[in-house]
Amino acid sequence: MSIRPVIPRTNLTELNRQGFAALVAELGEPAYRADQLHGWVFKRGARSIDEMSNLPKRMRAALTERGYSVGRVELGQLRESIDGTRKLAVRLDDGAVVETVLIPMGQGRFSQCVSSQVGCALDCKFCYTGTLGLSRHLTPGEIVDQVLLARQLVPDDVRISHIVYMGMGEPLHNFDGVVESIRMLTDPEGLGFSPRKITVSTSGLVPKIAALGEAVPVNLAISLNASSDAVRDRIMPINKRYPIETLVEAIDAYPIHSRGKMTMEYVLLGGVNDSDDDAHRLARVLARVRHKVRVNLIPWNPFQGPGYDRPADGRVRAFQSILERRRFTVTVRTTKGLDIDAACGQLGERPAS
Ligand code: SF4
Incomplete structure (x- = not known):
């Protein structure tokens, strides 16, 4: 296929x-x-x-x-978390299913996490989607229709204000489809999203990072997750092609379009990448781009299989404070949707049991 x-x-x-x-x-x-x-x-x-x-x-x-139709995805299953997160499984016309998540941000706003591929080829070891392998890219319409469909499910007084390409798939692997979908989402006569409210998250397809910066003025998030090539090679195979130093060069060259900073995602895996030494090394690795990045720590969201541990809150705070003492802006991602497998790294249809 x-x-x-x-x-x-x-x-x-x-x-x-x-x-x-x-x-x-x-x-x-x-x-x-x-x-x-x-x-x-x-x-x-x-x-x-x-x-x-x-x-x-x-x-x-x-x-x-002439056979014209409208709408590219159909709602399969809708699940709602006790924290208000909603996960939509959507069916594509070839029967494949992808997931998109609405995350409450307070004040009547949601952020929507969209998928860009059916599965993913990148095989990051801490991510459930990575275990599925890649079936195919999504079309621009299939990406945008996740948003059109979700808008119908939220009450009128609620607004989807931000779009994040952090669902299933590596967005920059589906570069053309993702760029076209962003152009559609930001069309002022259509959905009219500001590019500043759109974030594309990549595991580090370095050649496409610069291309994205030239194509569309959106925010970038990098899924970094390690401070040494030895660890990153193990948990993110993409690092063997584009090691950390190459990635940091690409980050340095990426234009910052909005007031904000670029986000460095760092999934904390207990005993793997969450020690004090890791935090100090991370500060050294990112030193030259410190002014343009914010580090977002994500305590690992478990799924059955890879045998990682979610670090204790105290470990997360210790990691954070080391980076803060080195004058980094650091946030800790509040886990949302854990009870419905909608949290970061958990997306993908589970086999029927
Ligand atoms: S973290 Fe992203 S790039 Fe890595 S396997 Fe999961 S979906 Fe793919």
């Missing part, structure tokens, strides 16, 4: 502005209908052509006759 998905030409959720303009011209309709059609799909989140009530009947009939 190819990892490149087939992008159906007759699904409106896969079209960009030029695509809508060409379609409307082909139907012999006036150009302004392209904006209306685009608005129905990406602003109002229509799930059928029939509900596009301000389009003339003849146009809706012509779209239906």
Whole structure:
């Protein structure tokens, strides 16, 4: 099976502005209908052509006759955590399932974590998705439709304010699909997200980091997770191709677009990468980029298999304070959605038991 998905030409959720303009011209309709059609799909989140009530009947009939449809994913299962996190399993048209998570941020806002691939090829040892292997990339429409679908599930007074590409998959491995999806999400006439509210998280595909910075002005998060190549080689095989020093050079060169800093994700694995020595070494490794990064510590979220331990709170605090004494900005990720396997590194359909 190819990892490149087939992008159906007759699904409106896969079209960009030029695509809508060409379609409307082909139907012999006036150009302004392209904006209306685009608005129905990406602003109002229509799930059928029939509900596009301000389009003339003849146009809706012509779209239906030509096999056009709207919407790329269907809701499979919805689970809600005791902390308000919601995990949506969404089914794609080839039957594959990916997951997307709505994380409450307070004040009526959610951050949505979207998937960019079915499974993942990178095999990070602490991540459940990595155990699944890669089936294929998602199309731009399949990524954006996770957001369109989720918007329908949150009450009207609640807003999805941030998008993070931290779900299933390595976003930069699906570079073209992810960049196109970001262009769709940030279209002011569509969903209208500010690029500053979008974060792409990578395990460190170094050549694509610079390319992302040139393509779209979004925030970057790097999944670092070790302070030495010896440990990173073991827990993240990608490090053998792009070791820590190469990664730090790429971070140094990445443009900071927003007021914020770039995030260095660091999953703490008890007894593996969470010692005082690790914290001191991490401070040395990141010293030259200290002004442009924030370190986000993530105590490991368990799943059955790899045999890691989640470090105790005291260990996490000790690690944090060493970095803070070296004048780093450090946050500790509040674990959300642990009870429904929706926390960081836990995404992916479990086999039926
Ligand atoms: S952490 Fe990210 S890149 Fe690594 S295996 Fe999991 S999904 Fe893939």
